[in-house]
Amino acid sequence: MKKYLTLAIALLAPLLLSACSTTGTAKPPSETAITTPKYLKSDLYGLWYSNADDGTSQALALLLLKADGSAADFLILNEKDSMQKIVQQSSWSYDAERNVFEQTVNEVSIQKGKAAAEVTHPHEVIRASVELVKLDNKVIGIKFKREDGEVTSYLKGSAAMLEKLKHIQ
Numbered sequence: 001m002k003k004y005l006t007l008a009i010a011l012l013a014p015l016l017l018s019a020c021s022t023t024g025t026a027k028p029p030s031e032t033a034i035t036t037p038k039y040l041k042s043d044l045y046g047l048w049y050s051n052a053d054d055g056t057s058q059a060l061a062l063l064l065l066k067a068d069g070s071a072a073d074f075l076i077l078n079e080k081d082s083m084q085k086i087v088q089q090s091s092w093s094y095d096a097e098r099n100v101f102e103q104t105v106n107e108v109s110i111q112k113g114k115a116a117a118e119v120t121h122p123h124e125v126i127r128a129s130v131e132l133v134k135l136d137n138k139v140i141g142i143k144f145k146r147e148d149g150e151v152t153s154y155l156k157g158s159a160a161m162l163e164k165l166k167h168i169q
Contacts, residue, residue, distance in 0.1 A: 039130060041094045042067070044101070047157030047165060048142055056080065062165060063154055065092060071103060074165075085111045099129045101144060128152075 048063040057079035064072045073088040089107040094100070105124040111117035126146065133141030133153070144152045157165075 037099065037131065038096055039094075039099070039132060040096060043132060043139065044094055044130065044142070047162045048154030049157045049161065050154050061154070062157070064162075064165065069093060083113055085109075085117075087111075087117075094130070101128050101130050102126070 044065050045067050046065060048065070049061065051060045052058065057077065059078075060074070060076045062072075062074040062076075064074075069091050071088075071090045071092045073086075073090070075084075075086040077084045077086075087109040088105050089109075090103050090105040092101065092103045094102075103126045105122055105126070107119060107121055109117040109119045128144035128146045131143040131145070132139050133143060139156055141153060141155045146152075
């Protein structure tokens, strides 16, 4: 699972980072200070996505953060004639004072092609600081920076994308 997520992040991060202008300076949770940007938990609600296409393979990552504290991550990988879909179910919280996002993964489903999905129940806790990416004072993306320095970036999804997501769940 981690191998595929690392591959997808490696494919997606350079594209997103070069395409977005950022505001603020989010710091990892261990370095939080008074100058850390303050976001509301509601700023994080909704659908976030990133995608990559190198001509022979495509990757689509989706992150759905719901107001009730539940979350779902989707990673869909297509390469030639094969497809893989990874879905993580989790809970999440956000401490605005410390700028700490925490996600607790409690179910992972991996489906290869048309085969039945294999489901596991790990207990993995992910912590990161948050930085919103803005263009003309409108939020267009989000960056999560983990304590180990790993950065994951997403663009803000639309209501239409959220409706389409309901069909692939």
